[in-house]
Amino acid sequence: MTQAPKKSVVDASKSILKPLPPGWFVDHREVDAAAGEENDLALNAEMRWEAMAEVGYLTPNELFFVRNHAPTPHIDASSWRLHVNGPGVRENLELDYDDLLRMEHVTVVRALECAGNGRVFFGEQEGCEAPGTQWRLGAIGVAEWTGVPLGLVLERAGLKKSAREVMLESLDDMKMRRPLPVEKAREEDTLLVLAMNGEPLLPDHGFPVRVVVPRWAAVASVKWIGRIHVSEGPLFSPWNTEKYVMMGGDFGEKREPVTEQVVKSALELAWPARIPRGRREIRGRSWSPHGSISQVEYSVDGGPWRRARLLEPNIPGAWARWVFAWDTRPGEHVVRVKATDERGNCQHETVPHNELGYLYSGILGHPVWVH
Numbered sequence: 001m002t003q004a005p006k007k008s009v010v011d012a013s014k015s016i017l018k019p020l021p022p023g024w025f026v027d028h029r030e031v032d033a034a035a036g037e038e039n040d041l042a043l044n045a046e047m048r049w050e051a052m053a054e055v056g057y058l059t060p061n062e063l064f065f066v067r068n069h070a071p072t073p074h075i076d077a078s079s080w081r082l083h084v085n086g087p088g089v090r091e092n093l094e095l096d097y098d099d100l101l102r103m104e105h106v107t108v109v110r111a112l113e114c115a116g117n118g119r120v121f122f123g124e125q126e127g128c129e130a131p132g133t134q135w136r137l138g139a140i141g142v143a144e145w146t147g148v149p150l151g152l153v154l155e156r157a158g159l160k161k162s163a164r165e166v167m168l169e170s171l172d173d174m175k176m177r178r179p180l181p182v183e184k185a186r187e188e189d190t191l192l193v194l195a196m197n198g199e200p201l202l203p204d205h206g207f208p209v210r211v212v213v214p215r216w217a218a219v220a221s222v223k224w225i226g227r228i229h230v231s232e233g234p235l236f237s238p239w240n241t242e243k244y245v246m247m248g249g250d251f252g253e254k255r256e257p258v259t260e261q262v263v264k265s266a267l268e269l270a271w272p273a274r275i276p277r278g279r280r281e282i283r284g285r286s287w288s289p290h291g292s293i294s295q296v297e298y299s300v301d302g303g304p305w306r307r308a309r310l311l312e313p314n315i316p317g318a319w320a321r322w323v324f325a326w327d328t329r330p331g332e333h334v335v336r337v338k339a340t341d342e343r344g345n346c347q348h349e350t351v352p353h354n355e356l357g358y359l360y361s362g363i364l365g366h367p368v369w370v371h
Ligand SMILES: Nc1nc2c(c(=O)[nH]1)N[C@H]1C(S)=C(S)[C@@H](COP(=O)(O)O)O[C@H]1N2
Pocket: 064, 065, 066, 067, 068, 069, 070, 112, 113, 114, 115, 170, 171, 172, 174, 176, 204, 205, 206, 218, 219, 220, 221, 222, 223, 224
């Protein structure tokens, strides 16, 4: 008997396991699955910013966005292994889940944000639509991550002075391979994460173990990590040569892998928002990879820029919440917000165009209908 040809048919409805209530998420899966290339599906759930109005500083695990290139795998922690090898280390190291549980743990609060967060605005605000998931601003979350510093594991494998890059390889069907310079891998808050907001990782967020690489676009934060290859020379994979690169548009012939994130702000309101008339407290959050937020300004309907009040905490590499009062009148309005970080990096009117629509940090006009 001849075998049926192998065809990868993905049931998008089972690709993300946690519930995605429509009040919390925009489910991008159907649109993206239809447009996606075979084997490179975009199975994405975007957090709705209006849902953040109800919660504190951290994004709850249930509300955290999901960006999957292949369905969430079921991985058994007891048979899971992490392999560390390659010419950049002296030993082939194999660790299991209990080994990691026994090692020194670090807990940090950091943002995790997709490189394509805000992509829809390349089209809507800049008139240069970029292909891919049309994220608004909900491909970000801030969580408390607990895990073992990746640098410790590299040391344990006998990291050589000549080591140059690490290839992070995942266990899901995508078999993601994303290289990282050794210096970034050894930063004290680059972690092999076991827990998110005090709970073991959810399967959708990388159970049993994922990497979290703060300040860099989240594509480097490989979920379901299985192998780390350490090289003595530069490493290449589609993930730093084709897929997550700044190219085209203002980058011309250049091709630079996406690394550090950019400054952004979001209102804790629906897009477009509908709010009742009267005096309102408008809330939102701003973030930067370069440090804490030093100033947030807002402008209503093209009026003067005024300062919003910043709230604590204001953790570098996470975000700051802010609030301002607005005496609203019925009608259609546009609210603009811009943030500046402690090093003077800020949001601008326009952003560098690039073919794949990454790192949007422009000042947005948020439509608000007052009734
Ligand atoms: N193994 C694996 N890791 C991955 C991905 C993936 O598809 N597979 N997506 C990456 C991208 S592009 C993003 S934005 C983040 C999303 O993390 P989250 O789903 O936990 O929010 O995971 C990154 N790590």
